[in-house]
Amino acid sequence: MSKTKEIPRALRETADLIDAGRPIIYIHTPEEERVALLLRQATDLLFDSPPPLYSWTETEGLVTADGSSVVGAAAGPRGALDFVVNHEGPALFHFHDLHRAMQESEEVVRRLRDIYARCVDTGRFLIISSPVAYVPDELTRDLVLIELPLPDFDELKEFTQREAASLAASGVVLDTDESTLNQIGRALQGLTLNESRHALRRAAANNPKLGLESMPYLLEEKHLLVKKKTGVIEYIANPGKLDEIGGAPVLKKWLLERRKLFEMGDQLSREIVPKGILLMGVSGCGKSLAVKAIGTCFSLPLYRIDMIEIFSGRHGNPEGTFVAACKTMEEMAPAVLWFDEIEMGITSKSDADSSGTLGRIFAFFLTWMQEKARGLFVAATANRIDLLPAEMIRKGRFDEVFFADLPNEDERMEICRIHLQKRGFDPAPLEVDRLRQFTKGWTGAEIEQCVVGAITTAKLAERTLVADDLLNQTGKIVPLSQTMREQVEHIRSWALDRAIRTAPRSRGVA
Ligand SMILES: Nc1ncnc2c1ncn2[C@@H]1O[C@H](COP(=O)(O)OP(=O)(O)OP(=O)(O)O)[C@@H](O)[C@H]1O
Ligand SMILES: [Mg+2]
Numbered sequence: 432m433s434k435t436k437e438i439p440r441a442l443r444e445t446a447d448l449i450d451a452g453r454p455i456i457y458i459h460t461p462e463e464e465r466v467a468l469l470l471r472q473a474t475d476l477l478f479d480s481p482p483p484l485y486s487w488t489e490t491e492g493l494v495t496a497d498g499s500s501v502v503g504a505a506a507g508p509r510g511a512l513d514f515v516v517n518h519e520g521p522a523l524f525h526f527h528d529l530h531r532a533m534q535e536s537e538e539v540v541r542r543l544r545d546i547y548a549r550c551v552d553t554g555r556f557l558i559i560s561s562p563v564a565y566v567p568d569e570l571t572r573d574l575v576l577i578e579l580p581l582p583d584f585d586e587l588k589e590f591t592q593r594e595a596a597s598l599a600a601s602g603v604v605l606d607t608d609e610s611t612l613n614q615i616g617r618a619l620q621g622l623t624l625n626e627s628r629h630a631l632r633r634a635a636a637n638n639p640k641l642g643l644e645s646m647p648y649l650l651e652e653k654h655l656l657v658k659k660k661t662g663v664i665e666y667i668a669n670p671g672k673l674d675e676i677g678g679a680p681v682l683k684k685w686l687l688e689r690r691k692l693f694e695m696g697d698q699l700s701r702e703i704v705p706k707g708i709l710l711m712g713v714s715g716c717g718k719s720l721a722v723k724a725i726g727t728c729f730s731l732p733l734y735r736i737d738m739i740e741i742f743s744g745r746h747g748n749p750e751g752t753f754v755a756a757c758k759t760m761e762e763m764a765p766a767v768l769w770f771d772e773i774e775m776g777i778t779s780k781s782d783a784d785s786s787g788t789l790g791r792i793f794a795f796f797l798t799w800m801q802e803k804a805r806g807l808f809v810a811a812t813a814n815r816i817d818l819l820p821a822e823m824i825r826k827g828r829f830d831e832v833f834f835a836d837l838p839n840e841d842e843r844m845e846i847c848r849i850h851l852q853k854r855g856f857d858p859a860p861l862e863v864d865r866l867r868q869f870t871k872g873w874t875g876a877e878i879e880q881c882v883v884g885a886i887t888t889a890k891l892a893e894r895t896l897v898a899d900d901l902l903n904q905t906g907k908i909v910p911l912s913q914t915m916r917e918q919v920e921h922i923r924s925w926a927l928d929r930a931i932r933t934a935p936r937s938r939g940v941a
């Protein structure tokens with residue numbers, strides 16, 4: 432069967448709920464239009480001759496599918512609910528935003544209980560959609576509350592086709608090639624239908640031919656919206672490549688092997704799907720650099736969740752923000768998700784955690800890591816690894832725990848060459864090997880600083896860079912492994928027993 436013909440998840444879930452015969456269904460979502468469409472599609476799917484579908488709003492009252500009024504707005508929610516109770520024969524009643532009446536009126540709550548008793552097994556269904564989830568105690572057993580998931584890939588593809596058809600009159604043409612549609616569907620993942628509509632219209636305004644040329648507009652819109660909505664998920668553009676990392680052959684080999692698994696796409700079984708890595712190590716040894724290269728290596732978009740933002744309180748309670756961000760990311764799989772300085776959010780040892788928020792975030796994260804959507808690869812980085820609880824490091828959560836140690840002699844020279852080349856200098860005449868003994872215990876960041884310092888000196892003296900500039904710089908840099916010897920040693924000895932080095936141990940390690 433072609434991918435486009437698959438039943439979207441939200442439709443399947445809606446149809447299942449109706450099929451299960453629950454007379455009152457409360458759908459928590461701001462997307463009421465989408466609920467109306469899902470109800471129409473679900474009845475088409477379930478019944479040979481679909482029952483009538485009514486819709487109620489406080490301003491319009493109860494109307495039929497073609498808009499004719501059956502109970503005026505003046506009768507209020509109570510009048511419309513009376514109609515439901517007395518309706519003969521199967522029907523679906525979609526009530527928009529009934530939460531307010533449920534909060535304010537005991538009569539409405541009572542009437543809902545009547546509806547449960549009178550509608551069960553009669554083919555009549557009351558569907559409440561609301562951006563607010565409110566269930567009075569009296570009704571907890573009578574209604575089923577569900578969160579409407581974001582539209583999945585199949586729903587987005589279907590939506591794109593409908594949207595393009597509705598814009599056809601204004602000259603919009605959709606490239607219906609399957610692989611193009613797939614790419615558009617992927618680009619819109621993580622957005623609601625309304626947001627997808629904005630993104631598609633924005634792309635169409637720039638170029639009425641919706642197709643591969645639209646991708647930059649769709650992606651840009653998506654990245655802006657995701658950032659605005661969650662406040663904590665950031666898309667990383669131009670993230671970097673594996674060959675910009677000096678050394679780390681073990682990590683590189685591991686990633687290149689996993690790339691093959693991602694290329695298998697849907698054939699991948701749950702057991703072998705790559706889940707993610709935890710990358711710990713000394714500050715400045717290329718953890719962030721390595722994560723940035725993973726997206727490029729797997730040909731997946733890279734997103735970063737900012738733990739500091741989550742705990743800033745600017746986006747509501749940290750726990751809720753964290754959970755919502757993780758869920759949003761699941762809707763955007765396949766992707767690489769980077770948690771930078773994860774110990775910020777995961778450590779359960781902090782004194783500040785009197786409310787237990789960190790503990791709960793940690794518990795959620797551990798379960799989520801095992802259950803999250805396939806194709807979402809988590810790359811977490813940590814400095815204060817000793818703060819991470821043992822459960823976090825245990826096998827099964829992450830595929831591998833890597834340790835980015837201080838680079839060995841050969842790695843240091845490679846890093847130096849990479850940074851010279853990156854800035855347009857040929858390393859050969861600069862006798863990089865002369866730096867070997869003078870850079871013992873240095874991090875990658877310190878080597879980069881040495882290169883930058885040498886280039887600056889040469890520039891200021893208005894001459895070309897020479898080997899001695901690099902050598903002179905080495906005297907000016909005091910490495911972290913000296914200034915913070917104890918802390919660096921603590922991290923190294925702690926990690927070397929618990930994680931795989933990104934490079935094999937060899938001579939020249941500080
Ligand atoms: N192995 C390396 N190869 C090339 N450059 C490196 C390497 N390690 C570090 N660098 C350089 O040092 C800079 C700092 O590295 P990076 O930010 O990745 O370190 P980090 O381990 O994430 O540090 P922190 O813990 O402070 O966040 C990088 O931008 C990069 O230019
Ligand atoms: Mg970093």
